[in-house]
Each structure stands twice: as structure tokens, then as C-alpha cells.
Amino acid sequence: MKINDFKLSRRHALKVAGASLVTSTVAGCSKVPETVSSPLSIDGVLPWSNWSGNQVSYPAERARPRNIEGLVKLLQETEGKIRAVGAGHSFSSLVPTDETLLSMARFRGISHINQATKEVTIGAGTRLAALGDDLWENQLGMINMPDINTQALAGAIATSTHGTGQKFGSLSSYVTGLTLVAANGETYNCSALENKDIFDAARCNIGSLGIITDITMQMRDAYYLKERSEMLPIDEAFAKMEELRLAKSHFEAYGLPHANHILLIEFDEVTKQESDAMQGKAVSGDAYETFRTLADVIDTLPFLRGAVMSIAPRTVGVEERYGPWNKIFGNVRDLRFNEMEYTVPAADGLACFREVLNTIKEKNIDVIFPIEFRYVGEDDIWLSQFYQRAGAAISVHNFHDKPYMPYFAEMEAIFDRYQGRPHWGKLHTKTEPEFAALYPQWQAFKKLRQRLDPNRRFINKHLEPIFPV
Template sequence: MPTWTNWSGSVTATPRQLCSPASEEEVAAIVREAAASGRSVRAAGSGHSFVPVVPADDVILSLDALAGLLDADPASGRATLFAGTKLRDATRLLWERGLALPNQGDVDTQALAGAIATGTHGTGPAYGSISTRLAAARVVTADGALLDVDDPALLPAFRVSLGLLGIFTRITLACVPRYALRERVWQHPIDACLEELAANIAANDHYEFFWFPRSGIAESKSLNPVDEIPEREEPPPLDGPGERTGWSHRIYPSARDLRFNEMEYAVPAEAGPACFAAVRQRMVERHPKVGWPVEYRTLAADDAWLSPAFGRPTVTISVHQAAERPYREFFTDLEPIFRDFGGRPHWGKFHTCARADLAAMYPRFEAFCALRRQLDPAGRFLSPYLAPLFA
């Protein structure tokens, strides 16, 4: 039987069928065939989720071959791409047409569909996740039909939907004119970083910090737009403290050569500093050997039903552990702290929330589940991991 593995190696699956369709019609045919035989189907992007959102017993459908730019209109800012296009490729294609995303995260290896389905985000209190840029989509429904979604009343449900409402085949993004950023990276003691935290968030379009627990040092990073036009697409490398300027789609991402597992929770913005302080104290007291950094970012409120930033300005705090090391005990020891501060988990990262927990966290959770049942009454797009949460 074929084997599918996620990026970090923490999740593997042996489905009956692993396929990589190269057209929307092929995707629809695979879903129709699965429906006729009563089988489940899960779509896979780049496998950058750290939890088993993809694995299915029956069919895993890779979107790798469904990639490329379909249309881009600089006048309207709208661009349509196939859903399997990797973010790195998508942003380059947009740049070639004079467009860009207004914000990105520091990883750009995800498939566009997966980034939207799980709420991938960058940092900046005025900026939402990539999901908030979804202006329209085409999905393959549970019966194998093609459905175009552009109804403003429905888009908030599809923006973070984990592939449960249909399989994305094409995605239309609301973009902005391409722009350049100046990146600045500096190091300072964590206490100094926290004293300057509010000021740094307010003074920069994009600001984040990483706390390195063994050293007590924080590495801060700010990104701000500049008017100068870079001479080339690829900016000069920046390894460690310093400054550089380049096109936004090449400045946002950072190299991720070492593999890891991750837990991230989104807490109300006003609770961010206190939540981080509690996480820091527990790590110092109980987990002094953990060397991987803790990441602190900001995120604007949005209206996506399953977004961790739904209805509230947000701070996200992420903890990491090397892929080859045990992580579950470490993560589960910290998770109650995030929950105590009103946290909501990132859908693609480790958490232990049950359905009742999620229903209490997300005001539109039951509405989403009702829509899922309406669009997929047979549970074609459910999986062993997702069924207890959304059936």
C-alpha cells in the first residue's frame, strides 16, 4: 500500500489509494468514484501540518500536480491560481504580474489550499491570515460536482475549512500591488524585549520575536514597506542580526532546514504578554533542556468561522521541539496555560481539544458543522482524526 508522510515525519498514513490528479476533472472523477464505493477522500497539500488532518483510510488526493496561475488582473488586484500551487511559486507568479500578498508567514513551502484551509498567517496587528484574502474559490463537492463559491455569506465558512466543505481546485485571492520591505533583525535580553514589546508592535507594520530559553536572549524581527525598488528578485541573505531590503515575497520567508513539531495557540491580544510570561516560567521550571525558540506574533481580528482570530485582535504563541525528539509531554504540559488565557489552537498544529472544547472556543463552530453536514451528509471528507471533532 502507498505511504504518505507529513513534513516533520510525525504523521504517516497508508491509504488504499494515493493519487495526484492534474486537472479539476480528474479530481472530480476521483471523488465521484469514491462516493460510488462509499470511500473517504482527503486532500493533501505539502504536508506541513503537524497533526493528522490529511490521513484517510481510503483515498489521499495530492494537489501537487494541480498548480499554476490561471489569471491575474493588476487593476482589480484579483488573481486566480490552482489550489496546489506552493506559496513560494504563487507569490513569484503574482510578483511577475505586479501583485503581492499583503502579509505572509515565515514559511512558504505550503500549498495554497492548505495554507488557506488551516489559517496560515504572518504577523502584524493590522493584517489577517492568508485565508482572509480568499475572494472566491472552486471546490469539488462530496458528490464530485464543481462548485464556485463567491457568496460573501459563505466565504467566511470556506476561509478556514480543513478541506471539510469540499476540495479546493482553484483559489482567487485579493492581492495588493507588489512592494518591497526592509527587514531588521536584532538581539536583546528577553526582559528588555518584553519591556519594548508594545512599542515595537505599534512602531512596525510587522514585528515578532523568538525567545531562546537556554540563553535568555530574544531575537526580534521587524518588516516595514519601503519605496525603493530592489535591483533583483532575490534579496541578499541575512543570517543573524542585520538589515536587508527586498521584494516582500522573498523577505517574509525564512529558511527552515531543521525539522520540528509545533504547537501554537491564539490568545486575545491583551492577554499575550501575561500568557507568554506563564509559558516562560513553566519552561524554565519544568523544561530547562528545551532549546527550540518560542515565537510571538500578532494577528488582526477576522470573520472566518474557524479562524483562531475570529472576532478578536490576537497574539499567537508557538512552541517547538526537534522532530527527532519526544514532544507530546512538553506540549501537553504547556497547553493548559494557553487554554487558561482563552486560547484557540492552530488547526495544523498540536492540540488535544475535543469537540466540546472547540464548540466553546468558536462562536460559529456549530454553524460550520451544520454546513459541513449539509454539503457532505455522508462524511466523505471526514477522517479518523477529524470525525470526532466535526461529525
């Protein structure tokens, strides 16, 4: 159900807030059963909503198992559909269920570090942000990171969540082992050497194979980063981007609709000495603050859109930040939005990006939210957007309280022409026939899915047309 179909009244919102308080108090009590019905409710059931608020559902049951035995018992002793939730940061309807919503939030933290191989075993419900300090203390770092760090690790892995840099894969590509509990409670340890078929499928599983309890990831030595952002005229920016793709370890771009500028962000590894020397001296160009201000101005005076979008970017100066990897990666996103993202072959990325920006201008589409452009390296994960194909991931957004489907439909038609693969956690309209054509291992994934979940317990309404059998 979309939020447009259901608006929470202030009274309902207060009830929900009260209910969350009660639920969290109860969750701390040792006598709480594994499955808890909502104590306060609207018509008997408490609503669940994702980060942007475009997905709402009414789970009849909420489960938060304490350990693997509790999870196995839950799967073996209950019937009906189950959907796992991480941090609820997916825009697509992956999580919503009116049956059992299962949180793995109690499976958190680092359980093992292999200092020799730099592999770290982590509870499935651990938020990415919670990993930073522990890894840093052990002189380790994540190889790459997405835009934000609030996702749960299993949630991020489930959709092949990624950062930027063609020399880097998605987070899923750094998984070296995982434990998955199938619908009948059977537990599988998976790696390149053990249950390899499940390993190749489960590293991007969209919650459709079973419940993941822990994940082992390849890390590297801790490192320091310099982030540099610069607003460039559009032609200069496009000329620089192909060069940057090959030369820079991390680099991304934000194209401004109806404007003649692109924001380029480059990340470089630096030494501790360089980073320390720059503390307190970083240059601030305030691109994010400028965008917030111009969004407010255009919201109030929409007829100024063209003028504001062409003048404001020129006021943004160069911005530089230095610090440990976990302090530089992970932005705060306090402007709420909805998003569609497609990955097209890396070689076609710039042409597709140009077409997106030109189409917005030519069709005078009412949007000002920047278009994000990133490169990601290829992997061997069956349903990953980057399966056997290095990609350019292009993301279009609109504010959470603005209509987004007509805009996204225009953009999806462009992405389709470039054989784009949608991000599983973001909005798209694809169903099985299209996915079967986009993913060479589609049938193998389907067969494995049927084996691990023969009664379709992990299939919700969103996944029905994707896995009709």
C-alpha cells in the same frame, strides 16, 4: 499512527524512494488513470509521511486528478474516505488516511489576474513559493506571508496559515473567491456575494467540506522590505514589544528558553531606491547559524545548557536584509521540528508569552527551541483562530527526534487559561466540546459540513472526535 510506532528501516526507505521515482515517472504519462495504486509497496501499500515525520499513514489509493471533470468523476464514481493533501506541512493528523489520498498538485499556477482590483485566481495546488516571481512580473505582491513558502495554497488556506502583524489577517482573510467541489461532485463558486455561507466556512475548512480547486486572492502593488533582527535583554524586549505591536506593520519575537534574551524581528516597507542601495551591504548577525551551533553543542554536552543559553545570545549581532517582498519573506527551515501553536487574545499575548518562558525555566523543561510570538489581525471566517478576535499566536517547538508531548502538554495548559485557540495544522488535543466553546459559529459550520458531506467521506480518524456527527 505516530512515527514512534513505525520506524522505516533503511531497506524500506530505499524501496519508498524507488517507488516515488516510479510514481513521478508514471504521473507524467498522458495515459495514466486518475487514480493510481502504488506500484511498489510495503505489504501492498506505500507509506505517506508529513514534513516532520510525526504522521505516517498507508493510503490504499492515491489520486491526482488532471482537471475539475476528473475530480468530479472521482468523487461520483468511487466510495470511501478521501483526504486532500497539500504539501504535507501540517504537524497534526489532518491529512493521514488509509483510504484515498488526493493531491491537487496538477491544479497549479495563476489562471487570471484582475489588474484593476488586484485580485488573482490561483490553482489550489500551487505552492506559495511558485507565486512570487509571477506576481512580481505583474507588479503585484502578497499582502503578508507565513514563515516559509513551501505550503500549497489550498493547504495553507485550510488551516488559516498566517504571518505576523496585527494590521494583517491570515492568508485565508485575503481570499475573495474560491471553487469547492462537494462530496457528491456538485461544484460551488463562492464569494461574499455567492454561496456566502460556504465562503465563510471554506476559507478555513481543514479539508472537511470538500475539495477546493481554485482560490482568488486579494493582492497589492509589489513592494520592497527591510528586515531587521536584534537580540535584546528580556526586559528591554518586553518593554519594546507592546509599542512595536501598534507601530510596526510586521514584527515578531523569538523567546529563547532558559535564556535572558529575546530576538526581535521587524519588517519595514522601503522604496526600491533604498533597497537597491543596500544590496551587498546588508549586515549579518547570523542568529540562525548561532542557534544551529548551540543546538549541536547542547546535544553533545547537555549539562552546558544553562551556560550556553545565557552566553550565546550575547554574541548575536544586528542583522539586516533588503529586497523584494518575495525574497525577504519565506525562510528555509532545514532544522526539522514538531510544533504546537495557540492564538490567545492579542491583549493577553505578552502575559501569556512571559508565562510560557517562566514555566520552562521554573519546571526546568528540557528544551532549547525558541518560542515564536506573532500578532495577527481579526477576521470573519467561522473556524479561523482569528475569528472576531485579533490574536497573539505563540508557537512552541522541539526537534523532530526529541520527545515533545510532555512539554506541549505543559504549554497547552497555559494556553487554555488564556482561552487559546489551537492552530489547526499544529499539534493539539482538543475535541468537539472545547471547539464548540471556542468558536461562536461552530454549530453553523457543522450543519454546513453535514449538508456538503452527508456520508462523512472527508472525515478521517483525527477529525472523528472533532466532528463526531
